[in-house]
Amino acid sequence: MSWLRNNGLTIVLLVLTALSLGGMALAGLQVENSNLAEHGAPTADLWSYLFSGSFASAVFENWESEFLQMSFYVVLTAFLFQRGSSESKDPHGDEEVDEDPASKQRDKRTPWPVRAGGLWMWLYSYSLGIVLVALFLASFVAHWLGSAVAANEEAAVHGQAPATLIEHLFSAQLWFESFQNWQSEFLSTAVIVVLSIFLRFRYSPESKPVAAPHDRTGS
Incomplete structure (x- = not known):
């Protein structure tokens, strides 16, 4: 518990970063696929979008x-x-x-x-x-x-x-x-x-x- 207390600020900020990146990836994938669909191109999956x-x-x-x-x-x-x-x-x-x-x-x-x-x-x-x-x-x-x-x-x-x-x-x-x-x-x-x-x-x-x-x- 002392380790969590001593490093709580960093841990919370890293967790928030990871959650924000995850939300960005999911929302960005929808935007990307919407743009691709408008041009008749095949849509992307999450893995390919991440790269x-x-x-x-x-x-x-x-x-x-x-x-x-x-x-x-x-x-x-x-x-x-x-x-x-x-x-x-x-x-x-x-x-x-x-x-x-x-x-x-x-x-x-x-x-x-x-x-x-x-x-x-x-x-x-x-x-x-x-x-x-x-x-x-x-x-x-x-x-x-x-x-x-x-x-x-x-x-x-x-x-x-x-x-x-x-x-x-x-x-x-x-x-x-x-x-x-x-x-x-x-x-x-x-x-x-x-x-x-x-x-x-x-x-x-x-x-x-x-x-x-x-x-x-x-x-």
């Missing part, structure tokens, strides 16, 4: 935008400020958010890259941003490939010539799919940054204490 360009494109264009949002958020909050927000460092604060990791190199409880020092410590110091950017790039590539397959499947139904991967990379369709998600991610991040100045959610680490003044920065 189709349409499903891959839909999944990864959303993952791409989420990882873009998180990577930008991690990097920007290291250098930029919003006074009063729980999501920001205090622009006028004198306290150090993170002490020099080199001062903890001899502490056996610190992660091994810190004890190793040098390049390992530098990479570990920025590892969260690095990995999030890498996940964004991987998701973008997966979205690009899936979108290209889906576009060519659609072109085949209409008797049109397929496009190459490079042609699709510079197509309006791919960038429309990306930008329609990117704008919502940046907006939602701005909204939480601003709303956390004035609004609270008791016990959440993303919120300032209920009685904290509006001009207090950080959670």
